[in-house]
Amino acid sequence: MLKAIFGFSSNTDFYNPVGKPVHDLLSTKEKIKGRVLPLLGQVSLFALSVGMSAMGASLEEAALSVGILGGLAAYMRHSQLSNYKKKLDNENLYDLSTPQDAARFHEKYPEHKGLPAQLHLIAAEAGLDKPPLLHVGENTDYAAILDLDFGKKKNLLIEINPKILKEESPALVAHLLAHEMGHGRLGHTNSLPAVVSGTAIGAHISAGVQMAVSGNYLGGIFYTVAALTAHKMAGAKSQQYKERECDRHALLVSGVGREAADFFEKGTTQLEKGAPLPLRIAFGAIDTYQSLMAAHPSHEKRTQYFRDFTDANHAYLEKTRIKNGLVPSKPHRFKMV
Numbered sequence: 551m552l553k554a555i556f557g558f559s560s561n562t563d564f565y566n567p568v569g570k571p572v573h574d575l576l577s578t579k580e581k582i583k584g585r586v587l588p589l590l591g592q593v594s595l596f597a598l599s600v601g602m603s604a605m606g607a608s609l610e611e612a613a614l615s616v617g618i619l620g621g622l623a624a625y626m627r628h629s630q631l632s633n634y635k636k637k638l639d640n641e642n643l644y645d646l647s648t649p650q651d652a653a654r655f656h657e658k659y660p661e662h663k664g665l666p667a668q669l670h671l672i673a674a675e676a677g678l679d680k681p682p683l684l685h686v687g688e689n690t691d692y693a694a695i696l697d698l699d700f701g702k703k704k705n706l707l708i709e710i711n712p713k714i715l716k717e718e719s720p721a722l723v724a725h726l727l728a729h730e731m732g733h734g735r736l737g738h739t740n741s742l743p744a745v746v747s748g749t750a751i752g753a754h755i756s757a758g759v760q761m762a763v764s765g766n767y768l769g770g771i772f773y774t775v776a777a778l779t780a781h782k783m784a785g786a787k788s789q790q791y792k793e794r795e796c797d798r799h800a801l802l803v804s805g806v807g808r809e810a811a812d813f814f815e816k817g818t819t820q821l822e823k824g825a826p827l828p829l830r831i832a833f834g835a836i837d838t839y840q841s842l843m844a845a846h847p848s849h850e851k852r853t854q855y856f857r858d859f860t861d862a863n864h865a866y867l868e869k870t871r872i873k874n875g876l877v878p879s880k881p882h883r884f885k886m887v
């Protein structure tokens with residue numbers, strides 16, 4: 551029962567979303583588990599904390615303190631993005647819509663000479679006004695997207711780790727870019743949810759403090775820890791479904807499935823790959839933790855999805871990747887006669 555509510559949905563009813571509109575990349579069940587339930591959970595918990603903060607204080611005082619906490623959360627988000635902007639060094643920052651930057655990129659990464667053109671094609675396909683800026687840096691392990699204007703979608707930037715450009719194929723890079731642009735297109739880069747979440751965290755702490763002030767120290771600590779854990783769990787669940795949505799977006803827009811499956815399989819831990827049964831049971835808790843708290847679905851689930859999607863939609867993927875200027879995934883073999 552708990553697993554039915556909290557577990558991550560299986561992919562099986564969604565192996566063939568080709569032809570689905572992009573805003574509809576989750577099944578109804580996934581939307582309920584990934585959006586409705588986490589939101590309901592977080593909102594009711596927030597209301598409970600505000601109510602508890604208001605006990606012993608007037609409603610105005612409680613509203614004021616939550617307001618202050620919200621302002622603080624907005625300020626923190628703002629300074630987080632400003633700090634990130636300071637880390638961008640011009641040498642590794644590329645606006646690939648300009649010929650100068652495209653030439654600079656060619657020179658530094660000759661093995662990815664097709665990337666500027668692919669970035670344009672994928673951005674157009676993803677419905678973005680202009681291709682995101684590209685920054686090659688180590689602020690992320692693989693790739694990540696940020697909205698430098700706090701949610702207006704006008705100034706998107708993709709950060710990509712230099713290791714990815716050095717070690718991976720142009721096809722895999724195109725897949726990662728399409729995944730990140732999915733986050734941009736679907737509004738996942740907006741700052742508002744982070745601010746709302748910060749406010750809720752403030753309200754949970756404030757409720758705990760209110761209990762402690764009225765003499766119940768242990769209860770206050772327990773409540774705050776439990777509320778923060780539940781809040782984080784709900785947030786992680788909705789993040790996992792956003793990742794799934796963007797994985798599907800990446801397949802549809804880049805046409806790259808096989809390389810993505812190989813890439814995520816490399817990142818699969820020994821445990822996920824099928825360790826001996828006793829080990830799997832012993833580490834069952836880690837599995838559960840992963841499915842409850844991680845921001846991404848497990849590598850194993852993502853690998854499996856990319857494989858199954860590739861098998862189910864081979865012709866579509868080939869057509870799309872060729873349109874994006876990528877080599878076909880399986881070159882034609884000519885029979886020697």
Ligand SMILES: [Zn+2]
Nearest residue numbers: 729733793796
């Ligand atoms: Zn993602």
